Amino acid sequence: MKSICVYCGANFNGDPVLRKAVEELAAAFAEQQIRLIYGGGSVGVMGIIADEVLKNKGLVTGVIPQFLLDLEVGHTEVTELIVTENMHERKKKMADLADGFIILPGGFGTLEEFFEVLTWLQLGLHNKAIGILNVGGFYDHLFAQMDVMVAHRMLKQHNRDLVINADDPLVLLEKMKAFKAVPDSVWFKDRDLI
Numbered sequence: 001m002k003s004i005c006v007y008c009g010a011n012f013n014g015d016p017v018l019r020k021a022v023e024e025l026a027a028a029f030a031e032q033q034i035r036l037i038y039g040g041g042s043v044g045v046m047g048i049i050a051d052e053v054l055k056n057k058g059l060v061t062g063v064i065p066q067f068l069l070d071l072e073v074g075h076t077e078v079t080e081l082i083v084t085e086n087m088h089e090r091k092k093k094m095a096d097l098a099d100g101f102i103i104l105p106g107g108f109g110t111l112e113e114f115f116e117v118l119t120w121l122q123l124g125l126h127n128k129a130i131g132i133l134n135v136g137g138f139y140d141h142l143f144a145q146m147d148v149m150v151a152h153r154m155l156k157q158h159n160r161d162l163v164i165n166a167d168d169p170l171v172l173l174e175k176m177k178a179f180k181a182v183p184d185s186v187w188f189k190d191r192d193l194i
Contacts, residue, residue: 128181
């Protein structure tokens with residue numbers, strides 16, 4: 001993996017455990033020569049991870065739409081800043097540049113980006129690993145909801161298992177490197193989710 005797209009919040013709640021996890025992930029990116037691809041912001045968790053990768057002499061590519069740059073939330077110190085016309089272009093560019101995806105704690109935007117690339121993986125539109133860094137159990141309820149979807153036969157276990165989960169950045173990266181996508185080629189034919 002030469003580049004990983006990180007989806008995370010434009011807010012930071014001050015949690016020292018989250019900050020430590022972000023710092024460890026950023027250090028691992030720099031040490032393993034993994035380029036950070038992210039939303040180009042200078043605020044929140046986005047700003048922290050970009051700053052930490054740069055502090056560790058790593059490479060950072062930010063992708064931000066013009067309207068957010070105009071609101072002065074763009075990070076102008078990154079290695080490369082790509083400005084797009086809109087959010088759709090931003091998400092496509094970020095996905096195209098990445099060899100994998102990591103989800104950190106965030107809000108609606110983070111979840112929307114996560115589910116979009118997860119759906120693309122389920123459909124076989126890419127074969128890139130998707131990992132959730134589950135800091136302090138932040139995503140425990142999301143995983144429980146996925147398990148409910150399987151129990152109610154709205155989601156196959158095979159597709160539920162596409163999501164890589166760890167609470168340690170180094171463990172998550174190792175799991176992602178070992179990931180092999182096997183898309184469910186009959187998802188549209190097989191309506192029996194048992």
